[in-house]
Amino acid sequence: MANARFGIVTFKGQPAGILQEEPGGGTVFTYDEGWTQDIACSLPASTRRHAGRHGLLPFFAHLAPEGWLRARQSAYAHVDRDDDFGILLAYANDCIGAVGIQDPTGKMSGKVRIAEEADALDWAAVGAERTISGVQAKILCRQSPDRRFYPAGKDGPAPFIAKFPSEDLTDLVANEAASLDLCALLLGKREVVEFTQTAVMGIQKPALLVKRFDRQETPGKEKLRCEEFAQVLARDPGVGFQGKYDAEYADLKRALAWSAAPILDARRVFLRLSAFIVLGNVDCHLKNWSLLETPAGLRLSPVYDVVNGYIYGGMGYTTRFGLKLRGERRQWEGCDRNFLFDIAEELGLPRKAAQKALQEQAAVKDKFFNRLNQPQGLSEERSRDFRNCVSAGWERIHG
Numbered sequence: 001m002a003n004a005r006f007g008i009v010t011f012k013g014q015p016a017g018i019l020q021e022e023p024g025g026g027t028v029f030t031y032d033e034g035w036t037q038d039i040a041c042s043l044p045a046s047t048r049r050h051a052g053r054h055g056l057l058p059f060f061a062h063l064a065p066e067g068w069l070r071a072r073q074s075a076y077a078h079v080d081r082d083d084d085f086g087i088l089l090a091y092a093n094d095c096i097g098a099v100g101i102q103d104p105t106g107k108m109s110g111k112v113r114i115a116e117e118a119d120a121l122d123w124a125a126v127g128a129e130r131t132i133s134g135v136q137a138k139i140l141c142r143q144s145p146d147r148r149f150y151p152a153g154k155d156g157p158a159p160f161i162a163k164f165p166s167e168d169l170t171d172l173v174a175n176e177a178a179s180l181d182l183c184a185l186l187l188g189k190r191e192v193v194e195f196t197q198t199a200v201m202g203i204q205k206p207a208l209l210v211k212r213f214d215r216q217e218t219p220g221k222e223k224l225r226c227e228e229f230a231q232v233l234a235r236d237p238g239v240g241f242q243g244k245y246d247a248e249y250a251d252l253k254r255a256l257a258w259s260a261a262p263i264l265d266a267r268r269v270f271l272r273l274s275a276f277i278v279l280g281n282v283d284c285h286l287k288n289w290s291l292l293e294t295p296a297g298l299r300l301s302p303v304y305d306v307v308n309g310y311i312y313g314g315m316g317y318t319t320r321f322g323l324k325l326r327g328e329r330r331q332w333e334g335c336d337r338n339f340l341f342d343i344a345e346e347l348g349l350p351r352k353a354a355q356k357a358l359q360e361q362a363a364v365k366d367k368f369f370n371r372l373n374q375p376q377g378l379s380e381e382r383s384r385d386f387r388n389c390v391s392a393g394w395e396r397i398h399g
Contacts, residue, residue: 004020004021004022004023005020005021005085005086005089006018006019006020006021006104007019007020007085007088007089007092007101007102007103007104008101008102008104009029009039009099009100009101010099010100010101010102011037011039011098011099012098012223012225013100013223015032016031016032016035016037016039016099017029017030017031017032017035017039018030018032019056019057019060019101021085022051024053025053025054025055026051026052026053026054026055027051027052027055027056027057027060027085028049028050028051028052029043029049029050029057029060030048030049030050031045031048031049039098039099039225040059040099040227040231040232041227041231041232041258041291041298042057042058042059042231042232042233042234043057043059055084055085056084056085056088057234058230058231058234058235058236058237059099059227059231059234060084060088060099060101061084061236061237062133062228062230062231062237062287063088063092063095063096063097063099063101063131063133064084064087064088064092064131064133065087065091065131065132065133065134066133066134066135066241067134067135067136067137068125068135068136068137068138068166069125069131069132069134069137069138070087072122072125072126073087073090073091073125073126073131074086074087076118076122076126077090077091077108077126079108086108087131088101088131089101089103089108090103090108090129091129091130091131092130092131093129093130094128094130094131094140094158095130095131095132095133096132096133096212096214096226097214097223097224097225097226097227098214098223098224098225098226098293120151120202120203120204121137121139121164121203121205123151124139124151124152124200124202124203125137125139127151127153127154128140128151128152128153128154128158129154130152130154130158132161133228133287134287134305135241136163136164136166136172137163137164137165137166138161138162138163138164139151139152139161139162139200140152140158140160140161140162141158141160141161141162141200141209142156142157142158142159142160143159143160148201149162149198149199149200149201149207149209150200150201150202151200151201151202151203157215157222158212158215159211159212159215159217160209160210160211160212161209161210161212162200162203162207162208162209162210163176163207163208163210164203164205164206164207164208165205165206168315169312169315171377171378171379171382172307173197173206173207173208174197174206174376174377174378175307175308175311175376175378175382175386176208176305176306176307177195177197177208177377178308178376178377178378178386179279179281179306179307179308180192180193180195180303180306181371182279182368182371182372182390183275183279183281183303183306185364185367185368185371186271186274186275186278186279186361186364186368187271187272187275187303187361190302191268191272191302191303192302192303192304192306193210193211193213193302193303193304194210194211195208195209195210195211196208196209197209197377210304213226213292213301213302213304214226214292214301224292224293225292225293225298226290226291226292226293226301227290227291227298228286228287228288228289228290229247229251229252229255229286229287229289229290229291230243230244230286230287232255232258232291233247233251233254233255233286235247235286243286244285244286244287245285245286245323245324245329246324247285247286247323247324248323248324248325248326248327248346249322249323249324249325249343249346249347250346250347251286251323252266252269252289252323252346252347253266253346253347253348255289255291256269256300256347258291258298259291259297259298259299259300260294260296260297260298260299261296261297261299263348263349265299265300266347266348266349267349267353267357268300269289269300269347270340270343270344270347270349270354270357271357271361272284272303273322273340273343274340274357274358274361274397275303275361276306276321276322277321277332277335277339277340277393277396277397278390278393278394278397278398279306279308279390279393280308280309280310280311280332280386280389280390280393281306281307281308281309282309282310282318282319282320282321282322282332283305283307283309283318283322284321284322284323285322285323286323288304288305289301290304308386308389308390310332310389311382311385311386311389319331319332319333320332321335325339325342325343325346326342332393335396336396336397337358337396337397337398337399340354340358340397341354341355358397358398361398362398365394365398368394369391369394372387372390372391373387
């Protein structure tokens with residue numbers, strides 16, 4: 001490869017190493033001389049050189065966008081949609097977590113051209129030259145002193161993510177807001193990401209604004225290390241990004257080996273899975289679990305990306321739940337209390353501890369159903385489907 005591309009990998013804004021293409025089609029990440037801190041669980045600094053035989057190393061591949069954002073960022077940078085490295089060189093100066101990638105030549109970011117006829121959402125998705133992973137339409141945002149939200153620019157803080165509905169799922173924002181609200185009742189408010197439904201200035205679509213937990217306001221310490229479990233486990237994204245589903249619940253325990261408190265976090269994972277079953281949040285794949293930097297070390301991050309996806313089954317969306325248990329992704333209707341106890345065993349959580357955890361969760365029943373029966377911001381038909389689904393999920397888990 002005569003003109004192999006390379007990028008400067010930064011960690012909390014400081015150069016940490018070089019990511020470079022190899023002649024055979026793989027990539028190599030090499031830590032800079034003198035750098036001693038791990039930038040990722042799968043890239044220990046004790047090993048100076050990390051090689052991937054095919055494409056990007058998984059940790060870096062999972063920094064790239066999927067779906068809606070990938071289509072726009074690849075198009076406006078004039079790179080192939082499957083060119084992960086090209087997309088990251090153009091947009092990954094600022095990503096989720098503490099790692100970024102800079103193009104030392106400036107050629108890729110310089111290729112980003114926004115058509116004059118592009119709408120405001122496309123401008124926001126591309127103009128900041130930053131990227132975030134995930135399938136849904138989303139952009140990075142900032143909040144002004146008057147408390148209004150604006151798309152983030154190339155520089156300055158971007159402590160919020162704005163998520164928008166898709167053309168076929170016009171109620172997606174209301175669904176996620178309702179699901180997160182109920183999730184906070186089941187798990188406790190501190191366990192769930194902070195969010196609000198509001199508008200982003202200049203964009204004529206409803207938005208869910210989520211406060212990023214990988215960013216903080218302390219000067220010089222704004223970026224926190226944050227890794228999705230797909231990154232922690234170094235899982236290949238796979239064809240069509242389906243690798244995030246190709247995992248067992250036992251893999252969650254393997255990812256928690258990097259937690260500073262794996263047993264406590266295993267209990268939190270168990271309670272979240274219980275809540276996800278109740279809420280019909282079937283799309284809880286590897287990328288919807290993360291470890292977050294805390295003063296005590298890496299710990300399970302707050303819950304994010306919770307949507308009652310089961311109610312969209314009639315539109316062709318999956319109704320299979322989460323990950324595999326002993327080789328099979330189970331239909332949501334078959335996920336019950338015994339299913340959860342089987343998962344507890346995979347997580348290394350004793351049955352008595354699992355039973356006690358469910359008992360504590362069930363204590364919020366009255367508040368939970370009080371909230372469930374309030375308006376959800378959905379159509380009458382969708383509200384009925386939402387409530388029926390959640391009620392059925394509660395019955396299977398809590399009786």
